[in-house]
Amino acid sequence: MNEFIICLLGGPITGYYIEKREENTDKWVPVNMSPCQQTHFTVPSLLEDHVYEFRVIAENEAGRGTPSESSKSTKVKDPNASVPPEFLKKLKDTEGNEGKTIRLEAEVIGTPKPDVEWYKGTKELTESPKYSMKREGDVCILIINNAAPDDVDEFSVKARNKGGSRMCRCNVNVRSPPRFxxxxxxxxxxxxxxxxxxxxxxxxxxxxxxxxxxxxxxxxxxxxxxxxxxxxxxxxxxxxxxxxxxxxxxxxxxxxxxxxxxxxxxxxxxx
Structure with missing residues (x-):
């Protein structure tokens, strides 16, 4: 659906006709068969991801006038359509000292807002004294508490919504004294x-x-x-x-x- 405002240019206008043209074509196609009485109109049956131009023809008692200049090209998007997750900021390889905290961050967007899951290796993590998970806007954060040598591994975050899923990974290293x-x-x-x-x-x-x-x-x-x-x-x-x-x-x-x-x-x- 595409809605736009029709500007009044003077004269006793009795109605308007709207035409559309797809990108890379020369053919203008009528949108309404009877004149539109309002100064705005919702164009039906547009194809998503197609690009259109529009123009308006005013009509009065003497007949139809000259078509207006064409509108700017408009790409049709469903405002309620799903957009797969996209990582604007990916995880980075990180290291910290034994006994301290290690913080991992990733920024992800998508429509609807993606759910996120954290993994250590192939094991999904849950909220616990060891792992704290939170969201700050689009930023997803994992805190590794009391870092230990056993935390040396690949960590990943998976974002998913009904549009799809994405994952990014990083390696975590913990600095510690050697132990046999x-x-x-x-x-x-x-x-x-x-x-x-x-x-x-x-x-x-x-x-x-x-x-x-x-x-x-x-x-x-x-x-x-x-x-x-x-x-x-x-x-x-x-x-x-x-x-x-x-x-x-x-x-x-x-x-x-x-x-x-x-x-x-x-x-x-x-x-």
Whole structure:
């Protein structure tokens, strides 16, 4: 539907005829078959997303006059039509310190106003002491309370309305001192055969990446040609080659970054 005002230009006008023309055509099509008595008119049967021009022909007792100049081009939109969500401001990768709060924000618009859902990985989040969710106008906010290493993950927000859905994502990192997460099997003696490569992968938490020191009987093995140490953001992998009986014994592993340190002992036996 399109409504516009017809301006009176003087003379004893008895009615008006309205014509429409679609964009990129030359054909003017009558809109009303009988004269309109009012100075405004609602044009029916327009196609949404089509562009039209309009013009008016005044009529009096002497007949119809010259058509007016055409109106500005008008694109037809249903004012009640759904508009899919659109993120004006997307989530950004964020990091914070352990024990502090981390705030994630995204700005989203749409018609009707979209509902939003927050996710950590693939798990949908709910309001809790750990997670606070709120809206400030079009801005959606997630507060991560008492940030911990377990909060290191991909977070996402999904906006949906009857027009569709959209999602944006970010990575959250928590700065914390390193802490070993030794599997239960590493609490016991680790047995290997002579010559067998010894590969030990030890999970840990902490950020930034820690420095690693490996010692046996007080000797630093970090530069030993038979020893290699690989550090990823979730695990330390220690490889010992050319093992023999002299390889047996307790090994001390120490992790440290600028926030703190942790250490553990592994007991290895080679037969």
């Amino acid at each position: 997460r030794l599997p239960a099997k590493y609490q016991d003696v680790l047995n290997y055969d002579k010559g067998e490569p010894i590969v030990i992968k030890i999970p840990y938490t902490g950020s930034p990446l820690p420095n690693v020191t490996l010692t046996k009987d007080g000797v630093d093995l970090s530069k030993d040609k038979n020893v290699s140490i690989d550090v990823s953001d979730r695990a330390i992998t220690i490889t010992i080659r050319n093992s023999d009986k002299n390889t047996s014994g307790p090994y001390n592993i120490k992790l440290n970054n600028n926030l703190g340190e942790d250490e553990a002992t592994l007991r290895i036996h080679v037969s």
